[in-house]
Amino acid sequence: MHRKTITHAMTRRTLLQTSAAAGVAAAGGLLAAPAIAQARSLKVGAYGGYFENSFKEHVYPEFTKATGIEVESVTQSDSTGWMLTMQQAKAAGIVPADVSLFTPFSLIKGSRIGDLYAPFDPERIPNLSNLDEKFLHRDEAGLTGVAAMSFFYSMVINTDEVERPESWAEFWDTGRFEASLGLPKGYNWFFLDIIAATFFDGAASFETREGIEALIAKAAEIRPNVGLWYGSESQMEQALKNYDVVAGEYFHDVTGLMAADGHPVASIFPKEGNPISHNSWTLSPLSEKSDEAHEFVNFSCDPATQAIMSRKIGTAPVVDPSLTDLSQEELDAVSGTPTITPAYEAYIDNESFIQEAWNKMVAGA
Known part of the structure; x- marks a missing residue:
């Protein structure tokens, strides 16, 4: 999970052990303490x-x-x-x-x-x-x-600013979304899986280097519409609240909490689905x-x-x-439907290649 120091508290088990030890010490060894069942x-x-x-x-x-x-x-x-x-x-x-x-x-x-x-x-x-x-x-x-x-990586929109999209493909429309989308900066937030489900053959698109390169190239086409490549959840949350972006990819559950707090946002499950x-x-x-x-x-x-x-x-x-x-x-x-299952194995098998290609795309290199 992209979300989340070890603290030590006295548990009930520790308290029982400590109390038992104290009781034995108080007995001064005169009598054997009765066995106490281990919690x-x-x-x-x-x-x-x-x-x-x-x-x-x-x-x-x-x-x-x-x-x-x-x-x-x-x-x-x-x-x-x-x-x-x-x-x-x-x-x-x-x-x-x-x-x-x-x-x-x-x-x-x-x-x-x-x-x-x-x-x-x-x-x-x-x-x-x-x-x-x-x-x-x-x-x-x-x-x-x-x-x-x-949990879901979902399509999100500002309901005051955006009419509900039916497909992820609409995010590539510069007439509607120029410099107004918020997308994750990290390669492993499954935006490539969204592209694969929307424009290509789904998970099969990750089976070759050429297929992955095609996904990255399609991602590059959306760059003019991206107002924020965010590196943390809080960045996207604030951008949505401040109207710096009006749509993008974010967490379904967090979007729901924002909506419950009165912010004009909604999580959408388009026809291709959202990554689960x-x-x-x-x-x-x-x-x-x-x-x-x-x-x-x-x-x-x-x-x-x-x-x-x-x-x-x-x-x-x-x-x-x-x-x-x-x-x-x-x-x-x-929750919601339909869903997109990420190509986990492909990300690991091609981790360095995908990460490098994605980072170059985000940087516009």
């Missing part, structure tokens, strides 16, 4: 800020209520940085988090590195049947990633909490949990929405 716990990584706080407030307590397993929340960095952290931790024999979140990019890269993720046992996750196969990551080790939530991405739970190969981790992932795959995430965190469900009790209005706030 079950799990360290779960999540991107920081509002995202992690929402999990701590709305998701983890429900999991503990259902299973008795306490969750120690671990603030993790962006997916790429956290993969490096986990790689270094594994080499040092440390487990920063038993369960962590990773994007498809990091899942694929981690699988290629090898031994970075322990496989889940599908038989121990009965709710796995609620997920489509596209939300499950499998490699030589087995099932190493189970989607936690999804997701974050997946992974298990550290050094974790001694496999049982708890499987219970947690199974809880996450429960439609009721997915509904909580949609309502409280603003993410889209990775289960069939009909299995949840989300109203159509609630579902529309976090």
Whole structure:
């Protein structure tokens, strides 16, 4: 995820351990202290800020209520940085988090590195049947990633300034959008996938260097209409609020929050669709909490949990929405159709080439 320091708080488990130790010391060794059952716990990584706080407030307590397993929340960095952290931790024999979140990019890269993720046992996750196969990551080790939530990179417009487009192709119309679009500066925000779905053969366009070059060339044609190549979410948010741009590519859920705050913006699902991405739970190969981790992932795959995430965190469900009790209005706030699935493998196989070509295009070189 392109969104989101580790803080240490005294958890209930730590408090129980500390209290037990104090009790033994007070006894002065005269009597053997009765055995105290070890509280079950799990360290779960999540991107920081509002995202992690929402999990701590709305998701983890429900999991503990259902299973008795306490969750120690671990603030993790962006997916790429956290993969490096986990790689270094594994080499040092440390487990920063038993369960962590990773994007498809990091899942694929981690699988290629090898031994970075322990496989889940599908038989121990009965709710796995609620997920489509596209939300499950499998490699030589087995099932190493189970989607936690999804989100959309969406077409957004200022409703005061722009009539609803029916296609992404309309963004190339200089008569309507000259110097008024906001597009991501990064190559891996899936604008190339939008171009592939709109003007070419979808994911097949990424299969050759020539195909990728054609996508970049089409992207170059939109440059006169771009008023902002943004490097952070906050840049685009402010540009929309200030009317510096009137349309572009942005997050569906954040746009919905802006609209709820009274800003004249809307997220549109044009006929080609919007790119969908997701974050997946992974298990550290050094974790001694496999049982708890499987219970947690199974809880996450429960439609009721997915509904909580949609309502409280603003993410889209990775289960069939009909299995949840989300109203159509609630579902529309976090999701939509049709969808575009990014060509993840192609981005990784051609990472340097795509990044260099994209950056040259953005710079006008």
